Amino acid sequence: MLKSRIKYNTASFVTSAPDISRLPADTGIEVAFAGRSNAGKSSALNTLTDQKLARTSKTPGRTQLINTFELDADKRLIDLPGYGFAKVPIEMKKKWQKSLGEYLQKRQSLKGIVVLMDIRHPLKDLDRDLIDWAVGSEIPVLALLTKADKLKQGARKAQVLQVRRELSSLDGDITVHAFSSLKGTGLLEVAKKLDEWFLGPIEAQAPESDEQPED
Numbered sequence: 001m002l003k004s005r006i007k008y009n010t011a012s013f014v015t016s017a018p019d020i021s022r023l024p025a026d027t028g029i030e031v032a033f034a035g036r037s038n039a040g041k042s043s044a045l046n047t048l049t050d051q052k053l054a055r056t057s058k059t060p061g062r063t064q065l066i067n068t069f070e071l072d073a074d075k076r077l078i079d080l081p082g083y084g085f086a087k088v089p090i091e092m093k094k095k096w097q098k099s100l101g102e103y104l105q106k107r108q109s110l111k112g113i114v115v116l117m118d119i120r121h122p123l124k125d126l127d128r129d130l131i132d133w134a135v136g137s138e139i140p141v142l143a144l145l146t147k148a149d150k151l152k153q154g155a156r157k158a159q160v161l162q163v164r165r166e167l168s169s170l171d172g173d174i175t176v177h178a179f180s181s182l183k184g185t186g187l188l189e190v191a192k193k194l195d196e197w198f199l200g201p202i203e204a205q206a207p208e209s210d211e212q213p214e215d
Contacts, residue, residue, distance in 0.1 A: 002050065004191035005199055009050040011077055016065040019099045020106060023066060028074025029198055030109045034100070034130060035116030037082030040146040043181035044116055045069075045079060048190060054079050066103060075198050078103075078110075084126045104133060112140045112197035114190070119145035119156065119178060122163050135172030142193050143167065148178035148185045 002008065017023045035041045042054035053069055067079035081100055104110070113134050117127050122145055134141045145163060148156050156178050164176045175193060179186035 002048075002187065002191055004188075005195040006071060006075070006191075008048050008071065008077075008191065008194075011049045011051070011053055011069045011071050013053065014068040014070045014076070016067050018065055020066070020102050023103075023107075024068060024070075024076070026108050028076065028109055029111045030076045030078050030107065031112045031114065031194055031197055032078040032080050032103070032110055033114045033116065034080040035082065035146075036084040036118070036124065036126065039082070039116040039118055040181060041079065041082060041116050044114075044144065044146060044179060044190075045077065047181040047184065047187060048194075049077075066099060071198075076109075084124065104130075104137075110139060112142065112194070114142045114144055114194075116144045116146050116179075119148050119151060119159050122159070123166060131167065131172075131174065132170065135170045135174070138173075140173040140197065141175070142190065143174060143176045144179040144186065144190065145176065146179050146181070148180040149183045 014024060015022065020026075033041050033045055045054040046052055049069070054067065064081055066081065069077040069079070071077065080103065083097065083100065104113075113130070115127060115130055115134075117123065122143075131141055131143065143163060145156075145160060151159065160176055160178050167174045167176065175189075177186045177189045179190065
């Protein structure tokens with residue numbers, strides 16, 4: 001059982017929208033999942049929620065709509081269209097990019113972005129563009145290096161450190177973790193970060209004093 005302040009396994013599908021005009025009301029808090037079409041975005045969502053919430057496909061580029069999943073009345077997970085898959089027709093690419101751009105620029109309830117990248121091929125141009133935009137818009141980023149089970153532990157740690165170094169120059173609110181849907185690597189870190197975005201950080205409580213108040 002995943003230890004988190006929010007029960008992500010209660011997430012339920014709400015709608016698939018071609019653009020932001022068809023999304024639920026722009027209120028509450030949304031956390032968006034974005035990444036290249038082969039980055040394992042749907043698998044990560046399914047692992048987090050412990051259910052087959054998002055459709056996975058052997059053909060990258062199948063997520064063409066903005067998919068909304070509700071946690072409660074004012075908290076949502078958003079599965080954005082995958083980007084960067086070469087075999088998708090150019091007109092379809094333009095359509096996806098437009099809906100992705102509109103969502104990122106205009107959605108007021110967006111409070112954090114999970115950017116998923118294959119740990120073996122991180123920080124491609126479109127990944128960098130998305131992270132740059134988020135930093136410029138003062139939106140926190142969780143960079144997840146997916147398919148971490150494909151690398152041995154030493155290589156995995158080295159890749160995480162390298163990505164952290166490269167992104168540190170942006171001077172933004174960016175967290176980097178390795179992640180594996182297959183092994184569950186990084187799942188707790190994802191849940192903790194999303195908890196923080198949805199509910200705020202856990203405030204440290206001052207220790208109680210044994211002294212009695214004076215009359």
